[in-house]
Amino acid sequence: MHSTFSTRLLSLYGVLFFLFIYLPIGLIFVYSFNSNPINMMVWQSFTFDWYRTIFGFSAEVTEATLYVESTDQLIGAVQNSLIVASVAASLSTLLGTAAALALYRFRVRLEGFYRALMMTPMMMPDIVLGIALLIFFVSIGIDLGVTTIMIGHCTFLISYVFIIVSARLAGMDPSLEEASADLGATPFTTFRRITLPRILPGVMGGLMLAFIISMDDLVITYFISGVDATTLPVFILSMIRRGVKPEINAIASMLLMFSIIVASLGIYLRARSEKRL
Amino acid sequence: MIKSNLPRPRWLQPLMLLSPTTLFLLVFFCGPLAIMVTYSLLEPGIYGGVEWTFYDQNYGRIFGWADGLYEEFDPIYLETFAKSVRLALITVATTLLICYPAAFWISRLPSRTRSICMFLITLPFFVSMIVRLYAWLLILRPTGVINQLLMSLGLISEPLEMMYTEGAVIVGMTYIFLPFMFLPIYASIEKLPGSLIEASQDLGASPVRTFFRVILPLTLPGVISGAIIVFIPSLGNFIVPGLLGGAKVMMVGNLIEQQFLYARNWPFGAALSFMIMAAMLFLLLIYVRVQSRSIGASRGEGV
Incomplete structure (x- = not known):
């Protein structure tokens, strides 16, 4: 009872x-x-x-x-968001996967150092990272814009991809790769024919999650976007600051749906990759 | 163990895989942080720039050794920092209270329902933070959902002032950081062997005693991880207090934002940011300690 x-x-x-x-x-x-x-x-x-x-x-x-005074501005922000997310997610997936492969498949000196280096960006409070990047870009004379946003996003996206791909690699039995090497395949062939197909679902999941995290990032973009390059979350923030209006509901709903669809796909791919080892 | 079975590869391969990422992070992550720390020790220029001379007055303004000639000590900075710590701690407590029972419930569900629940909890993490906060703006505003509901029921005649309070900021932070607390707690509860709880009950312990003597100590590493992961982003948050707290509830993040976007005193802003970074590094050290100890403990159990 x-x-x-x-x-x-x-x-x-x-x-x-x-x-x-x-x-x-x-x-x-x-x-x-x-x-x-x-x-x-x-x-x-x-x-x-x-x-x-x-x-x-x-x-x-x-x-x-009538509130959205410039539809062009909104479309520009969406375009910037998509461009930044595509480039940043692709680059960070390449870098994060390479690092995970190196640390899980080889003996590496200073392994602890590399691991800490890959994980810390994710833990760093975004306001600190945003400000550090702002000071850095301004003091070495790079104009703030789409490029700086891409670089900024890559720094912390690498961590996410690294963790997802590492989880995949940690659960994989390396005997297939050994067999391939024993049978005389070159390291590159082994990678292309054995390792890559096995980690691909995990990598694709990481790519999609990195894409959506980049699309949704607000704080770091807020500091390093400069005057002309607004992304969608920064645009929404400035709209809200000017006053809550029904149009924001519609914009927020569309971003909401988009995030849910892409993230679902990413989570599904990652889960599938962890099940079928 | 796994690695030792592999043929010893040439040293070139891991180097080629690792160096682009390492280089990227050294330049675009460590570099900026180093410059930020340097900035916090430089003199602010007159027109918003920076003079390259050593200057301890930025920290002096915060901690009290400012000479009063160029910079003045003001306790408001330490007070705001203390307030941020307090609000972040309350956020940790509320997320913990909400997530712990939920994680317990989900861990007892049949596996199919469980994975659907896990999916539903992870999903909001990927929904834009600004969209999730905007929802609370719609709820808490004077013309928002709660006030409309209470007024149509005749319970209140004038709208309650819920916005621009510490409560609103706590609700907002709790809402956006919920998944951060849930996942580590769930991971530690899932590992909890059901036999231990049964044994405790069979031996006559009351449910309360079982909880405090068996369940809680064993899930403590998850709780500590979750607490740290929620505390760090809460401490430096400026979006939530900016939207839901307004000018009434300022946190240290808002002070930093002001230094960079309005006051244009970058060295002072860098000094304030360094305080958040130092707090984060300190907590991260504890986190690594807890993690390695809990891994060691679970290995010991297996033997």
């Missing part, structure tokens, strides 16, 4: 826990379709108008409160 009661209580708690996590972000999504332009949290009727507005189409309810 006692144990079923406490089990039920725990289950109820579990449901509340998930409500706490998902209700707030669910609210944004639901109210992004609310047509009430004056009080956006009082439901009036269903509308797509906020989405139409941010893409620059005319809409009925928004004429009086």
